Every structure is written in C-alpha cells, then in structure tokens.
Amino acid sequence: MGDFAPCPPEAVTAAQNICGSVELREITDRRGSAVWQATGPLGTVAIKLGYGADGEGAEITAREAAVLDTLPDYTVTAGRSGPHVWYVTPWLDGPSTWELFQPVRDGSGARTTALAGAVALCRAVGDFHAAGWVHGDLQPSHGIHNATGVKLIDFAWSWREGTDPWREFNGGITHLVAPELATWISLGPQPVKPPPAADVYALAGLLWTCTTGRWPLDYAATGLALKDTSPADLRRAIAAGIPLTAARPWPHLQTVLADVLTAPAPERPTAGELADRLAEVTT
Ligand SMILES: Nc1ncnc2c1ncn2[C@@H]1O[C@H](COP(=O)(O)OP(=O)(O)O)[C@@H](O)[C@H]1O
Ligand SMILES: [Mg+2]
Known part of the structure; x- marks a missing residue:
C-alpha cells in the first residue's frame, strides 16, 4: 500500500486493552486520516488516526471522537500521540x-x-x-x-x-x-x-x-x-x-x-x- 502512516503505540495499547494481542490490517490512508482494523482473540476494533503537519487531521479526528462519545449506540476510546489524535471503536461487520x-x-x-x-x-x-x-x-x-x-x-x-x-x-x-x-x-x-x-x-x-x-x-x-x-x-x-x-x-x-x-x-x-x-x- 506504499507509505501508510505508522499506527501510534498508544492506539495499539488501547486496542489491546479491548481485544487482547492484536494484528493490524491497513484499511485506508488519505488526506491526513488513516484507518486500521485491529483483530485479537477477544474482538476486533477500528483504529483511526488523524495526522498531518497543519494539525487539521488531528482536529477532525478529535471532533469525530467527541461525536462518537455522545452517540448512545457507539463506544470510543481516544487519545493523543504527539501532535496526532487517534481513536478506537468497535469494528462494524458487514458490507457497505x-x-x-x-x-x-x-x-x-x-x-x-x-x-x-x-x-x-x-x-x-x-x-x-x-x-x-x-x-x-x-x-x-x-x-x-x-x-x-x-x-x-x-x-x-x-x-x-x-x-x-x-x-x-x-x-x-x-x-x-x-x-x-x-x-x-x-x-x-x-x-x-x-x-x-x-x-x-x-x-x-x-x-x-x-x-x-x-x-x-x-x-x-x-x-x-x-x-x-x-x-x-x-x-x-x-x-x-x-x-x-x-x-x-x-x-x-x-x-x-x-x-x-x-x-x-x-x-x-x-x-x-x-x-x-x-x-x-x-x-
Ligand atoms: N468502525 C468501523 N467498522 C468497520 N469499518 C470501518 C470502521 N471505521 C472505518 N472503517 C473502514 O475504514 C474506511 C475509512 O473510514 P472513514 O471513517 O470513512 O475514514 P476517512 O476519514 O478516511 O474517510 C471506511 O470506508 C470503512 O471501510
Ligand atoms: Mg470516510
């Protein structure tokens, strides 16, 4: 997939707290936003990272995490890794x-x-x-x-x-x-x-x-x-x-x-x- 952003260790730890030891699969990385599927013995989550030098990707991901946090049908764990912002949320199975x-x-x-x-x-x-x-x-x-x-x-x-x-x-x-x-x-x-x-x-x-x-x-x-x-x-x-x-x-x-x-x-x-x-x- 070429130059996929590195997944922040803090986000991997958050995924492992939910799923146990995880394997990452790269899903998408574009316009300052990368998504991985993290699968472990206890479950599967999506990790989303907002990054980029101008801070816009981090801001967008932070506000998305804030929205997820207020929606009753969703759960989210979010944090920072240096200037970047990541969140972890349950992986949703099924076709788009x-x-x-x-x-x-x-x-x-x-x-x-x-x-x-x-x-x-x-x-x-x-x-x-x-x-x-x-x-x-x-x-x-x-x-x-x-x-x-x-x-x-x-x-x-x-x-x-x-x-x-x-x-x-x-x-x-x-x-x-x-x-x-x-x-x-x-x-x-x-x-x-x-x-x-x-x-x-x-x-x-x-x-x-x-x-x-x-x-x-x-x-x-x-x-x-x-x-x-x-x-x-x-x-x-x-x-x-x-x-x-x-x-x-x-x-x-x-x-x-x-x-x-x-x-x-x-x-x-x-x-x-x-x-x-x-x-x-x-x-
Ligand atoms: N919680 C999730 N469950 C399942 N797939 C997801 C989830 N979050 C993201 N994805 C997958 O990652 C892709 C990119 O996620 P999206 O939130 O749309 O990021 P972007 O900001 O890059 O558009 C989605 O089209 C979907 O395939
Ligand atoms: Mg999208």
Missing part, C-alpha cells in the same frame, strides 16, 4: 452500501438485498435526524449493513442542532453536496450549519452512485473537466446547476432518486419519507 449494490452494478444478481439496504440506510439516517443530528458526509462507504440494520460511520462533519457548529464547514465529499449547501459554503456566512435536507440529497446521490457506479452529476455535459477543477470551483458549478447523468440501469429506483436530487430543499422528502418511497420501488 457500495458493496451491497455490487450485483446491481454488475447486473449479476437479484436487486432485493440492495433495495432493502437502501431502505434501511434511509431509516438509519431518519433516526439520526430524529435525535437532532445531521451527518454531513453521507457516502456509499459510510453505511455498514448487517442483519439488525445499518450503522453509520465517519462523523467528522456531523453536527447536532442546538450546539455550536464547527468553526468552518467545508462539506463532506463535494460530489454529494446539495446545491443550496454548496451556495452556503461558497458565499457564507461561516460557520455553515448543514441541514437535514442536505443529508437527504446526499442519500439520494449516494444511492444513485451505488446504482450507476458514477457520481450523480454529469459534469461533462456542462464542459467541466474534473481534474482541473478545485473543490471550491466544483461547489460553485454545483450551486449553478448540473444535470444528472443519463444512464438509467434501474429506472424505477432512479426516478425516485432523481425527484429528490432535482427538488428544491424545502420540497425534498425527509429521510423517513424517502425510505417509504424506496420501499415501493420494484426490482
């Missing part, structure tokens, strides 16, 4: 939404499991909203599915209504930022408070991506070359309006999603209403 949709993208299998997963993901987001939270960075890999439902991960941009927002909100992955949120981030005022309706846009967008294998917006149709475009410029383009990609491998599902992706924020369904609409989709 992206993995659940693999047979849909391949055209190789039944769509029932993927559809049930899409409904369960929307319900999990609806529950999160009902508790006053906005996730802020829903993505194809941020829902983990198992027999009892869906658990969300990567709460780095999550915000609970009624609390102080983060100093600056730059949104989650730019491809799934709702147009009105892109406008707010571009024009201010900061700090942006991501609304639940932006999560619903991201939900529809990630399900579109899981279905087609492509981000929902057809950048090429507006002459935008992604590799030459900064996130700030991409947000401005999204705010101005970009059509959806043309491929419709699952027309019934995509009609429901397209309605969400093209609706103004006040007319979008809630996450729970989107779950109800998806439950009516035929495979």
Whole structure:
C-alpha cells in the first residue's frame, strides 16, 4: 500500500486493552486520516488516526471522537500521540452500501438485498435526524449493513442542532453536496450549519452512485473537466446547476432518486419519507 502512516503505540495499547494481542490490517490512508482494523482473540476494533503537519487531521479526528462519545449506540476510546489524535471503536461487520449494490452494478444478481439496504440506510439516517443530528458526509462507504440494520460511520462533519457548529464547514465529499449547501459554503456566512435536507440529497446521490457506479452529476455535459477543477470551483458549478447523468440501469429506483436530487430543499422528502418511497420501488 506504499507509505501508510505508522499506527501510534498508544492506539495499539488501547486496542489491546479491548481485544487482547492484536494484528493490524491497513484499511485506508488519505488526506491526513488513516484507518486500521485491529483483530485479537477477544474482538476486533477500528483504529483511526488523524495526522498531518497543519494539525487539521488531528482536529477532525478529535471532533469525530467527541461525536462518537455522545452517540448512545457507539463506544470510543481516544487519545493523543504527539501532535496526532487517534481513536478506537468497535469494528462494524458487514458490507457497505457500495458493496451491497455490487450485483446491481454488475447486473449479476437479484436487486432485493440492495433495495432493502437502501431502505434501511434511509431509516438509519431518519433516526439520526430524529435525535437532532445531521451527518454531513453521507457516502456509499459510510453505511455498514448487517442483519439488525445499518450503522453509520465517519462523523467528522456531523453536527447536532442546538450546539455550536464547527468553526468552518467545508462539506463532506463535494460530489454529494446539495446545491443550496454548496451556495452556503461558497458565499457564507461561516460557520455553515448543514441541514437535514442536505443529508437527504446526499442519500439520494449516494444511492444513485451505488446504482450507476458514477457520481450523480454529469459534469461533462456542462464542459467541466474534473481534474482541473478545485473543490471550491466544483461547489460553485454545483450551486449553478448540473444535470444528472443519463444512464438509467434501474429506472424505477432512479426516478425516485432523481425527484429528490432535482427538488428544491424545502420540497425534498425527509429521510423517513424517502425510505417509504424506496420501499415501493420494484426490482
Ligand atoms: N468502525 C468501523 N467498522 C468497520 N469499518 C470501518 C470502521 N471505521 C472505518 N472503517 C473502514 O475504514 C474506511 C475509512 O473510514 P472513514 O471513517 O470513512 O475514514 P476517512 O476519514 O478516511 O474517510 C471506511 O470506508 C470503512 O471501510
Ligand atoms: Mg470516510
């Protein structure tokens, strides 16, 4: 995997306090954030490290650990290693939404499991909203599915209504930022408070991506070359309006999603209403 960040000994000790002697597996390392799976005789945990010279990775991971600490369904141990911040949390078993949709993208299998997963993901987001939270960075890999439902991960941009927002909100992955949120981030005022309706846009967008294998917006149709475009410029383009990609491998599902992706924020369904609409989709 090339230059993967070293795992801090303090984090390994914290993992071993839970799991016994652990073996580490490198999962991801990008933009100042690395994740390992640590497996021992007593269990498996995820170790996440925020690092980087400017301290931003450490700050993001510290606030994510603070979010995990307040969520009743999660447990977390966090600490520092020099300038870096790490946390340890139970490993969640099960496929991501992206993995659940693999047979849909391949055209190789039944769509029932993927559809049930899409409904369960929307319900999990609806529950999160009902508790006053906005996730802020829903993505194809941020829902983990198992027999009892869906658990969300990567709460780095999550915000609970009624609390102080983060100093600056730059949104989650730019491809799934709702147009009105892109406008707010571009024009201010900061700090942006991501609304639940932006999560619903991201939900529809990630399900579109899981279905087609492509981000929902057809950048090429507006002459935008992604590799030459900064996130700030991409947000401005999204705010101005970009059509959806043309491929419709699952027309019934995509009609429901397209309605969400093209609706103004006040007319979008809630996450729970989107779950109800998806439950009516035929495979
Ligand atoms: N608690 C967890 N259980 C299972 N997998 C996890 C967990 N935390 C992270 N991962 C895995 O690591 C990947 C990266 O984690 P994420 O929190 O999204 O980090 P990043 O900030 O790099 O996006 C996830 O897509 C998932 O595959
Ligand atoms: Mg992530």
